Amino acid sequence: MNGLSCCFRAAEGFRTVQTATNGTTMNDHSAMRAVSSFSTMASVRRVACTLLACCLVVAGACSRDEGKAKGARAKGPAPVTAAVAARQDIPVRLKAVGNVEASATVQVRSRITGELTGIHFREGDDVRKGQKLFTIDPRPMEAALREARARQERTRAQLTKAEDDLRRFASLVEGGFVSREQYEQIRTTAEGLRASLREAEAAVESAALQRDYCIITAPADARAGAVGAHIGNMIKANADDWLVTLDTVEPVYVSFSIPEVHLPAVLALRQSGTGRVLARPDGGDEVEGRLDFVDNSVDTATGTIRLRATFDNRTRSLWPGRFVDVRLTLATHKDAVVVPSRAVQAGVDGPYAYVVADGRAELRNLAVGVQADTMTEVLQGIAPGEKVVVEGLMRLTPGAEVVIRAADAGRNATASPADTTATPGGPSGDTPPGGASKSAGAAAEKGAADTATDSKQAGGNAAQTSVPTQGPTQGPTGTKAAEARQ
Structure with missing residues (x-):
């Protein structure tokens, strides 16, 4: 600041001298037009230049003093x-970005055709194996089951009579009261009725199975997704449209890829069973899993190989479809x-x-x-x-x-x-x-x-x-x- 002030004062002095020069020139213009005017202007310019040079020297000295003061303040540890x-x-760990996958995904569909009459869970809920999920109208299947049982009973009664006739004809044919041909006819009828009874029993089992299909249950412990149908909808057997998707999230898989140069070390880890994998979702805690799968080929386009780790996921911190930071400990x-x-x-x-x-x-x-x-x-x-x-x-x-x-x-x-x-x-x-x-x-x-x-x-x-x-x-x-x- 001191050097800048000196420069300002020098500039003001120069302007004062210049003003004086102009004033002198105007006042003496009429009396000293020739030699006197030239001599005065030259003298005044020399004085102004000398004064300006002095001011610049003073400003430089002020700047050096200020720099020395700052240097003195900057000294010290x-x-x-x-x-x-x-x-x-x-x-030593490898870092990668992995994708969480459900260890099992089931798309639930109906095995029979009928009207959807009941939904017994909430979307997004955890369901247990065997838990009832949907109900299809069972009345048509129950009627078919009763019909099959009636045919079974009729066939059983016919078979009972045929077996009694066969026993009587066996004694008569030995006494010569009936021909062998008649006996064989009765025996053939009894054998046919036995086959018909077995067929009727199978029809009863099939009808009972169709009735059981009216109740759709969870095939495993899983988390339910969105429901694809509503009560009152007609459901077709084995249709492409699913009723709900179930994802098994305990455990879950995390798939990731690493450069092929690390493949020997990874194979050694998997063989020894010491493949320790850490996964951290964004904003979550790090969880530990184990390496359980190495793909059978390297991706020639990227020069990487796909690996998979299994996490028990008891805390549910890993969500299927989510990306996570993966760390695989090599050594x-x-x-x-x-x-x-x-x-x-x-x-x-x-x-x-x-x-x-x-x-x-x-x-x-x-x-x-x-x-x-x-x-x-x-x-x-x-x-x-x-x-x-x-x-x-x-x-x-x-x-x-x-x-x-x-x-x-x-x-x-x-x-x-x-x-x-x-x-x-x-x-x-x-x-x-x-x-x-x-x-x-x-x-x-x-x-x-x-x-x-x-x-x-x-x-x-x-x-x-x-x-x-x-x-x-x-x-x-x-x-x-x-x-x-x-």
Whole structure:
């Protein structure tokens, strides 16, 4: 502000001199038209130029004084938040998007033709196996059953008489009172009536079955969908139109696809029976299931293979048709060195982080492995027990003095890695040392947002300094540029 004020005062002085020059020229125009007028104007211009130069020098001095004052205010340790690198087991998981499917779907249809006279459940209700769902008018089927039973009784009576005749003719034919031909005729009649009785009994069973079909029951425990007919409708036997769809939701299946490169590891998991699959619906809790199916071929169009996991779904958090986030655990890295993902930044030469050593920020190039929900595995660059900066990164340069906030000085980096992404380095998800990773890029974006907030909070203590995320490539030139900006 002081330099700007000096410039304003210089401009006002120049305008005053110019006004005086114009006034002098107008007042002496008639008396000193030749040499005197030229000499006065030249003198006044020299004075004005000298005055303007002095003002610019003063303004520059004011600006330098103000910059020095700001630099003095910016000096001092930068407050940061740090976490301690620790060792812990971290699982290597594949991430995919899965689709929930009912373990069984039944479209209920009528086996007989008749009028729908009853619906005994509410749409969307859970139904149990054997529970009555619909009633078809049973009166025609009951009449047919009575008719079949009457035919059965008549045939049974005829058979009884024929058997009595057969016994009498057997004794008569032995005494020679009747011919053998008559006896054979009676025997044939009895055999025919026995067959007719069996036919009548089958007709009774069929009629009874048709009557039973008037009551439609649930074939399994399931959840009912929308009803496709109303009371009073005529229902046709085995029609294409269904009455209701039943979905079995305990258990449910989750189908998903993974890149074919991971197929050997997945087959080993399925063979050992240790295929642990986690699924999380949007806005819901994570649930655990088991891998139970691997498709018999790879999709040549996408280079992926379809897998399926089974979930008991007792909490009903998985709904058929819904998409869920799926995580399949392939392996577990034992005693891995982990740090918060916010501490890992992305640079041109790969990921890096700041380590607090002897009160100063030390830039470390990293080789990272898999990334957890909030944690990242460090393969090279940081040892267990070292303190890494997780907040305040935007104000740091290599070698800058830092002070760790008291509340976070001893905070440990351990956490439960619920979401680990396998990176393109191989089936295990490891990234080759020195190479950049997607996980580091994501951590850089998240860290940038966190450190920007931290810079706003610390704005009253020190001037904000913007340092590029390509920390590992700064070297001496990058450090000098940062110091020049300060």
